[in-house]
Amino acid sequence: MREIFEAELHQLGTDLTTMSQQVEVAIRDAGRALQTADLQLAESVIVADEAIDALERELDTRCVHLLAQQAPVAGDLRVVVTSLRMSATLERMGDLARHIAQVSRRGYPRVAIPQAVSGTFAEMNDAAVRVAERTTQLLRTRDLDLATSIEHDDEIIDRLHxxxxxxxxxxxxxxxxxxxxxxxxxxxxxxxxGDHGVSIARRMVFLVTGGHIAGAHTTA
Amino acid sequence: MREIFEAELHQLGTDLTTMSQQVEVAIRDAGRALQTADLQLAESVIVADEAIDALERELDTRCVHLLAQQAPVAGDLRVVVTSLRMSATLERMGDLARHIAQVSRRGYPRVAIPQAVSGTFAEMNDAAVRVAERTTQLLRTRDLDLATSIEHDDEIIDRLHxxxxxxxxxxxxxxxxxxxxxxxxxxxxxxxxGDHGVSIARRMVFLVTGGHIAGAHTTA
Structure with missing residues (x-):
């Protein structure tokens, strides 16, 4: 029984990692489409967001079944509840990448952003891609140094904003x-x-250390 | 045991209603502050958002305790998981009212919005206040006609947007x-x-009818 449960918990982590990988691709492609007015790439981001949404629904259903059938407590319960929240956050990150792609598409054939801020947005996108990459790694490894890097990249995004x-x-x-x-x-x-990346990072810190998270809800 | 649990579930509903009432006040005052460049009112919205955030944290802690101690299943489990999600949504609605107040404050002593869109924003705020009021009533009464009204007001907001x-x-x-x-x-x-109001409305429909919710995550 415990072994099955462990396998199911492990699967939640795998699914979150998969969602996060898809968010990585989405934000990278959205940024590229924005800089180059690449209509096809923008449309691929828009279409791919449906897969992220579908993964969220599956993961949520699985979490609720786990709660009902296994009635987890303590650390296990925390994993399931945190997974529910992280999947909602990753879904939102996918939406935001899609919104960026939609602005590119609306602007086509011109580049949607003026030359004056092109460099700023290139930097902002690089930082956002790093946030997504490190979120994937954090979900996979639980290495909390990555949480610190995510906070750092979020500060870079805020400064560029x-x-x-x-x-x-x-x-x-x-x-x-x-x-x-x-x-x-x-x-x-x-x-x-960036805020959503930080939200996941802080939830992971909470999950691993059991400590309190100051401002775990994104406040911006 | 069951009676205590029932009381605890009921308390979750009461707490969500309280949060929603505070969101109502926040959006009403934020709109008024925006139209009249009322600095004091804007600051009161900004300060009051901390109380909404605190309520969310309390409610979440209570939900996780309930899951651990009562191991609810079926309908009860759905109430607890839905409460967790609704509290996160109400917290975001509070943040958005605060953001509106922050724009007013930054613009002070001038009115932040140009005359040309003043009427549009007055209507948009009226619709947002109705969304908040009906969300409170929906949480209190579970009358699903209110969910339909919320969808309708969200469409008005989208049109004004x-x-x-x-x-x-x-x-x-x-x-x-x-x-x-x-x-x-x-x-x-x-x-x-408006999207967040719709998200709560759809979750309530799901809770009451047990039916599927098309697009329960906000897609905008």
């Missing part, structure tokens, strides 16, 4: 209203993406 | 870049607020 607004409001901005809207939304999507 | 962009991109827009940024972000906050 501020830089975007500084560029828009700095007086030299000559973007069209459409570009201003798109740049604002895109920057917000990246900022939320 | 589109209208905002039409105004910005319509050629007659003379907002400053700051106003364009603020208008874009505010419109997005309201749109997400």
């Amino acid at each position: 501020e830089e975007t607004f500084t560029a828009i409001l700095g007086g030299n901005w000559n973007g069209t209203p459409q570009e201003t809207v798109d740049t604002t939304l895109l920057s917000r999507y990246y900022e939320r993406f | 589109e209208e905002t962009f039409t105004a910005i991109l319509g050629g007659n827009w003379n907002g400053t870049p700051q106003e364009t940024v603020d208008t874009t972000l505010l419109s997005r906050y309201y749109e997400r607020f």
Whole structure:
């Protein structure tokens, strides 16, 4: 009985890792589509998000069955409840990558972001891809140094998010209203993406150490 | 034993209702502060969000204890898991009201939104307040007609969200870049607020009917 349960718990971890890998691909491709106005790549991100959503539903169903059939307690219970929350967070990260791809698609054939912030968004996307990669590794290895790296990359994203607004409001901005809207939304999507990565990182710290998590809900 | 458990389940419902009432106050005051550049009111929303966050943490702790001590199954389990998710959603709704208040505060002493979209935002806020009010009533009464009303008001918000962009991109827009940024972000906050209301409405339908929920995760 215990062995089956262990296998099921292990499977939850594997599924979360799979979701996270798909989020990695999504954010990497969304960023590339944004920089190059690649319509096909943008559409592939939009379509692939359905698979992430489906994985979330499967994982949630599995968690609820586990709760009902195994009535886990203590550490096991924490794993199941945390998995439920992490799957919801990964689903949102997938949505945000999809939103970024949708902005690219709407802008096609032009590049949706003005040249003035192109470099900022390239950096922001690199940091977001690192967040996603480290989230996958963290889910696989539970190496808490990765949680620290995720927090660090989130700070980088927050700084770049501020830089975007500084560029828009700095007086030299000559973007069209459409570009201003798109740049604002895109920057917000990246900022939320980083927050969600931090949320997973903090939940993992909580799971591994059993300690309290300050501000485990994303506050931004 | 069963009586104590029933009382505890009932308490979860009461706590969610309390959170929802606080979200109602938050979105109503955030909208008023936005329209009138009322700094004090904006700050009261920002401060009050801490209480909503604290309620979420308490409610979550209680849910996890219930799962561990009572090992609920079937309908009871669904109530506990749904409560966990609804509290996370209400916490996000509180965050969004706080973000709206933060935009007002940043704009002070000027009104953050240009005159051209003032009416649109007044309507959007009215619809968001109705979403919050009906969410409270739905949590209290489980009357599923309220779920339908919430979906309807969310559609109104989505339409107004589109209208905002039409105004910005319509050629007659003379907002400053700051106003364009603020208008874009505010419109997005309201749109997400409505989505979260729909998420709670659909979860309640699922809880009451036991039926499947199409698109229970917010897809926007």
